[in-house]
Amino acid sequence: MSAFAFALRSLVRQPARALLGIAGVAAVGALLFDMLLLSNGLVISMERMLSTTGYDLRAAIGTAPPGRGPLIEHAGAIATRLRTLPEVARVTPLRLSDGLVVHTARPFAVRVMGAEPGSVGAWTVLEGRDVRASGEVLVNQHVLELLDARVGGPLELRTSAPGVRTVTPPFRVQIVGVADFPFESERGSTVGLSLEDVDRVSGGGGAQSADQLLIATAQGTTPAAAKAAVERAVPTLTAMTNAQVLVRLQEGGLSYFRQISFVLTTVTIGFAFLLVTVLLTVSVNQRTGEIAALRALGFSRRRAIADVFAEAVLIVGSGAVLALPVGLALSRLLDWILKGIPGIPASLHFFVFQPRALLIHGLLFAFTAVAAALYPMRLVATLPIAATLRREVVS
Amino acid sequence: MSVIEARDLTRVFPMPAGPVTAVRGVSLAVDPGDFVALCGPSGCGKSTLLHLLGVVDTPSSGTLTVDGEDVATLGDVARSRIRLRKIGFVFQRFFLLPMLTAAENIELPMAEAGVSKSERAHRVHELLEYVELSKRADHRPSQLSGGEMQRIAIARALANRPRLLLADEPTGELDQTTGQHIAELLDRVNADGTALVIVTHDAVFARRARRILTMRDGVLVSEERVR
Numbered sequence: 152m153s154a155f156a157f158a159l160r161s162l163v164r165q166p167a168r169a170l171l172g173i174a175g176v177a178a179v180g181a182l183l184f185d186m187l188l189l190s191n192g193l194v195i196s197m198e199r200m201l202s203t204t205g206y207d208l209r210a211a212i213g214t215a216p217p218g219r220g221p222l223i224e225h226a227g228a229i230a231t232r233l234r235t236l237p238e239v240a241r242v243t244p245l246r247l248s249d250g251l252v253v254h255t256a257r258p259f260a261v262r263v264m265g266a267e268p269g270s271v272g273a274w275t276v277l278e279g280r281d282v283r284a285s286g287e288v289l290v291n292q293h294v295l296e297l298l299d300a301r302v303g304g305p306l307e308l309r310t311s312a313p314g315v316r317t318v319t320p321p322f323r324v325q326i327v328g329v330a331d332f333p334f335e336s337e338r339g340s341t342v343g344l345s346l347e348d349v350d351r352v353s354g355g356g357g358a359q360s361a362d363q364l365l366i367a368t369a370q371g372t373t374p375a376a377a378k379a380a381v382e383r384a385v386p387t388l389t390a391m392t393n394a395q396v397l398v399r400l401q402e403g404g405l406s407y408f409r410q411i412s413f414v415l416t417t418v419t420i421g422f423a424f425l426l427v428t429v430l431l432t433v434s435v436n437q438r439t440g441e442i443a444a445l446r447a448l449g450f451s452r453r454r455a456i457a458d459v460f461a462e463a464v465l466i467v468g469s470g471a472v473l474a475l476p477v478g479l480a481l482s483r484l485l486d487w488i489l490k491g492i493p494g495i496p497a498s499l500h501f502f503v504f505q506p507r508a509l510l511i512h513g514l515l516f517a518f519t520a521v522a523a524a525l526y527p528m529r530l531v532a533t534l535p536i537a538a539t540l541r542r543e544v545v546s
Numbered sequence: 547m548s549v550i551e552a553r554d555l556t557r558v559f560p561m562p563a564g565p566v567t568a569v570r571g572v573s574l575a576v577d578p579g580d581f582v583a584l585c586g587p588s589g590c591g592k593s594t595l596l597h598l599l600g601v602v603d604t605p606s607s608g609t610l611t612v613d614g615e616d617v618a619t620l621g622d623v624a625r626s627r628i629r630l631r632k633i634g635f636v637f638q639r640f641f642l643l644p645m646l647t648a649a650e651n652i653e654l655p656m657a658e659a660g661v662s663k664s665e666r667a668h669r670v671h672e673l674l675e676y677v678e679l680s681k682r683a684d685h686r687p688s689q690l691s692g693g694e695m696q697r698i699a700i701a702r703a704l705a706n707r708p709r710l711l712l713a714d715e716p717t718g719e720l721d722q723t724t725g726q727h728i729a730e731l732l733d734r735v736n737a738d739g740t741a742l743v744i745v746t747h748d749a750v751f752a753r754r755a756r757r758i759l760t761m762r763d764g765v766l767v768s769e770e771r772v773r
Contacts, residue, residue: 152650152657164645444641447602448655448702449630452622537603541593544638544714 154454158461161434169466172430176423176470176516177477183419184478184512185485185502190412192503193405194397200498201393204333205272206243207374208366210381210390214399222246226346226361227267229385233366238380240369243270244361246349250342252294253307253321259297261340263308264332265349265361272333272365274343278302279328282345285357286323289330289343297340302326308342308352322352334496366390408501420515423467427523431463435527442531443539456528463524471516479504547614548575549632549710549741550599555608557594557764568594570764571608578709580741583755591764592745593714599743600633600712601625613709630659634703634740636713640695642687648698649674649683655705673701677731693724700731704740711735713744717751729754 152160162169210233213220223229226244233242246265251258266273268283279302282289288306290298298306307321324344332341347357368377374392381390391399401409435442442455482502489501557569568591576582576599584592597603598610601617610617612628620628629635642651649670656666674680677697687695696716703711713732717725729751736742744755752758758770 152654160643160645440639441641441643444635444637445643445654446626447600447629447635447637448658449626449628449633449706450658451626454658537594537597540597540602540637540714543641544593 154457154461155465157458158465161438161458161462162465165434168430168434172427172466173470173473175426176467177473179419179423179426180471180474180512180516181478181481183416183423183515184474184508185482186412186416186419187508187511188478188482188502188504190409190416191505191508192501193408193499194401195503195505196498196500197400197405198393198397200334200496201396203498204365205367206241206365206393207368208378208381208390208392209396210364210366210385210388211362212387212389214389214391220362222360222362223364223388224358224360226364227359229388230267230364233364233381233384236377236380236384238369238372238377239366241271241365241367243267243273243365244346244359245270245273245363245365246346246361248310248349248353250352251309252298252340252342253309254298258309259340261294261308261342262332262335263349263352264341264343265346266343268345272367274330274332277329277331279326281330282327282343285345285348286325287327287345288324288348289328290326291332291335291339291341292329293338294340294342295326295329300326302328306342310352310354322348324348334498336493336495337490337497339494339497364388416515420519423470423516423519424523427463427467427519428526430466431459431524431527432530434462435459435530439534439539440543442534443536443543446534446536447540452532455531455534459528459531460521460524463520463527467516467520467523471512475509475512548577548611549580549613550743551575551611552599553609555595555598555605555610557591557598557603558606568764569598569605572761572764572766573608574759574766576710576741576743578741579736579739580743580757581736581755582741582743583752583758584743584745584761585747585749585752585758586761586767588747590761592761594764595761596712596714596743596745600635601629602635630655631706632708632710634706634708634711636696636699636703636711636716638715638718640687640692640699640719642695642698642702644687647684647686648679648690648694651687651698652701652705655702659706661706669705673704676704677701691724692720693727696720696724696728697731700728700735704735708740710741710743713742715745715747717746717748725751 211220212223230242230244233239243266248263250261250263252261304326306324306326309321330343335341346359346361350358350360368374378390378392381388446455486500486502553573555569555572559566559568572595586592598605612632617625652670652673653666656669674683677700679694679697682690682694717728732742733754746752753772756772758772759766760768
């Protein structure tokens with residue numbers, strides 16, 4: 152009978168202990184798996200979001216996040232100039248602002264997005280048509296529902312600078328369509344206008360200003376080469392590739408998730424280690440007589456150790472496998488809860504499955520099984536046969 | 547050649563209050579087919595001597611040979627191999643594995659010795675018949691009586707056809723009638739050629755042996771040839 156078959160029988164013999172151990176490892180494993188999904192989930196999700204827009208570069212003045220740095224004045228002219236570069240395929244100036252929709256019931260805040268009419272990737276028109284000129288607006292489905300309006304109806308916008316009570320008159324536009332906006336939150340309200348109209352809503356005179364320029368690299372060119380070309384052509388611009396944006400995010404806010412994930416991973420692995428060590432140690436201590444008898448019958452020390460190790464592998468292995476579906480289900484729930492935070496884009500996920508997480512999960516549990524079995528294996532290895540048999544008889 | 551030969555065996559246990567000598571200068575030889583009963587009061591060193599003879603304990607001094615091989619210098623693997631193939635052990639408390647059936651308990655030492663599956667199955671069948679428990683093959687130890695458990699333990703000890711069977715108070719946990727059945731079974735084992743060394747408090751059981759060795763304070767004080 153192999154060590155694994157033997158260990159399996161031992162577990163079946165004490166089903167309560169076995170189930171307790173496996174359930175404990177599964178619970179801890181589910182948390183561990185979620186921490187692994189969380190450690191890189193936001194970065195991967197953000198990477199997917201950035202790549203779905205179809206642009207490789209983001210150019211702005213300075214390195215401040217969009218909407219927080221200085222505006223790119225004459226963004227339309229700069230975009231036209233950049234489009235002539237052989238390394239560049241497409242350029243879309245983009246401006247983000249906050250606004251208030253004046254509504255008979257109650258004004259409500261919206262995210263205002265400005266782009267050149269006909270820009271690719273700024274938004275996706277779902278109903279009606281794209282913005283073609285000043286005075287036209289695209290709204291998302293949620294805004295349409297809040298307004299209880301239809302395509303073709305009017306909309307009044309007003310600037311909404313944080314902490315500033317505005318007295319500027321509302322800006323009146325016509326809804327020409329319903330659109331899906333990138334980086335939109337689950338129940339977020341977004342409207343899309345021309346760059347000039349965003350400037351007007353923000354209290355300006357209708358300048359073609361933008362926060363950033365989205366740039367798509369021409370075929371056969373690398374984003375790095377396009378970045379260099381853009382910065383050469385317009386030295387006031389700083390371009391960042393998607394990869395650089397991700398690195399910046401990782402160095403910034405996302406690093407907290409990594410740190411939390413690392414700490415919780417370490418704690419959960421520690422719990423799994425202690426749980427399995429305690430279970431195996433108790434099991435070995437309960438069976439010292441049997442183990443000594445088997446050794447007296449000719450079972451080698453190596454074989455006795457292998458039995459304990461096999462038991463550790465079975466408990467940890469079963470728990471780790473069970474942890475995967477539990478962890479995935481738990482990650483869905485946690486993702487749903489976290490996405491309820493205001494302003495989180497609907498397509499952003501905190502927990503993202505990746506094969507690497509599965510591999511690390513497996514490796515960590517393999518390590519745990521070995522580490523947890525070390526002490527009980529040592530107990531078996533150093534078990535004095537004669538003294539144990541004598542003690543068993545006396546007891 | 548003797549199955550086992552001990553010369554001047556001594557076993558000292560280090561204790562907090564000072565070393566205790568459990569076995570002191572014991573010499574004895576067990577020949578093939580021999581039947582030796584080790585008797586004496588509790589704590590006189592019978593079990594310790596049995597453990598030394600069974601290669602589960604190491605003497606503090608003296609030599610021990612099994613089939614002419616000096617076991618004092620052997621490592622754990624070699625000592626385990628000797629116990630597995632040449633010596634059978636029967637314990638007072640049976641020590642059957644509760645998660646295995648009677649047949650599986652008997653099969654276990656053979657599996658460890660690398661005996662083929664078909665050969666194991668044949669031998670298990672043979673041994674179950676030998677101890678008259680064929681009908682209990684698939685029963686777990688918890689479903690067996692004390693006497694049945696000891697018979698299965700004897701079958702397990704005989705699985706690898708050892709030349710020597712050591713038994714430590716094999717009837718100690720059994721009532722008189724059941725104990726007598728076990729004694730008869732061990733008689734039969736001995737009659738079939740296996741040398742026996744038995745530790746017992748039971749004087750009647752001891753009279754079944756060819757030689758009765760009496761120990762006191764770790765020393766062999768007398769040897770009586772019974773038959």
